[in-house]
Amino acid sequence: MSKRITIPIGPQHPSLKEPGCFTITLEGEKVVNAVVGVGYNHRGLEKACESRTYIQDLYIIERVCGICSHTHSTAFCQAVEELAGVAIPRRAAYIRVIMAELERLHSHLLWLGIAGHEIGFDTLLMYSWRDRERVLDILAMLGGNRVNYGINTLGGVRRDLTPEMMAEIRKVLDFIEEENKYYIELALSETTLAARLAGVGRLSHDDALKYGAVGPVARASNVPDDIRAIDPYIAYDEILVHPVTDDHCDVFGRAVVRVLEIMDSIRMIREALDNLPDGELTAKMPRKIPEGEVFSRTEAPRGEDTHYIRSNGTEKPDRVRVRAASEANWHGMAHMLEGDYLADVPIIIAAIDPCYSCTDRAIRLVNPEGGEEQLLDWNQLRRYSIDFYKKQGFDATKIKIAERKIML
């Protein structure tokens, strides 16, 4: 039996967006045990919400996550609206859907680039992030910001769509659709990608259920749950999602699900634009929210977001509890890592699309028996990972991207 070495990774990671610590025990090159540690970025926002009014809380909630800001504010708003017994105008519900799907587009394109980067396929990073910029431009046009768009308010939305904006959205959707067709072809036909991602970070259907996986991670293990379909909210009762599932149960499946979901989001945005109802943007909301409790959920790009709000009849909530999708997906992470190579660690972690905040990255290699210690940073681990697979004959840096016409 090879000597076992324990490697703490993190908690500081400059390229990821939230600090987390992975203590990984190796036997040779294989991960035999993994412990995930989180909590380094707990901001106490739930306590902060209790001492502020509902409308003030909305600004805090929108900042739970920089990528999924709209889905969090939607979950919060619809919870408060349900407590108040207020139905928002249909036009507002459709605009919330359009923003939510645009958010999914930019999040999945972001992920695609990160996944490419982690395996050394930086050309894909450049292309997908270039495409993502077009989506961010649209989000900035609609909300005024690239992130934290501030579209949602209690009772509806703050900004309307003009015909010019809608035309611009359609133009960008055409562009993203063409680009994404190519990414799908690449994901499904490029043998280096398949060899690099297939069978890595396995999470069986039963384990996905056991560990409570959500979103693309669950759907790539053939769990068809998508909150937009199983518990329709805002306008998802009229704009129907076609949940994408895959039965690879690995990182490859998670990639396939996300690129196919991009196509479904494009379809849904077009459908919402085609059928955007006329009418008001907001319904009148009471300042004081009647006593009660609501469990609200939305389908973020990363999976199910849940918000629990307990009201006490005042202007301030008695309790706000937020559980983001990443929190649900961490539970199965140790299981996904165990049995794979150290070289697979970066892409397995990236494949759940974890939500982090950036500070630093450090890896400490410790041999508990010999007391030897080695310091690596995340880039060195990534480099190790790429070189490891080059030696096996899988070099993602050599993948050629076809020349494509750029639609401006």
Add this chain to the structure above:
Amino acid sequence: MAAEERVLNGIIERFPVLEGRVRIQRRQRMTMEPLPRRDFEKVFAYLTEEGGFHTFHLVIGVDDGDDLGFVYVISNDDKIALLVKQKAPKADPRIKSVCSIFPNALWHERELVDLFGAIVEELPPGPSYPLPDGWPEGNYPLRKEWKVEYFDKETMTYNPPPAPEPAASEQPVAE
């Protein structure tokens, strides 16, 4: 809402004492009044073993004055989210871990320990979550009596103002 009615009837049939204490909020949402620990464990076992509630979403701590409340959100194959609750006195907030049934309850239960001061029996060992190392003992930030303005994050100490002197009329009469 036939599916919700079926769940409701199943619970009442098994636990007649819960009649009127389980409620359908709307489609796919049901809630239950808080139960003492022993009753909760029986109801929770029924729901997860026989009632088809195989998905655990999270457990939420709440401060109910003299009690702590624990709201477990579970769902079944019909995607009905049911809020099952138990309560325990703040003086001895002892509950049993549900990690043996739902491994994904681990961090949520650790959070109850850190933020509410719950004593979760049979909680698997591991690092605390989410408060940092060196957090002062006995400080549970999500309890209502804990005020953020009295916490000094530089020294990691909690410094509430001294309790006011009792009014003269409340002073014990000298013998």
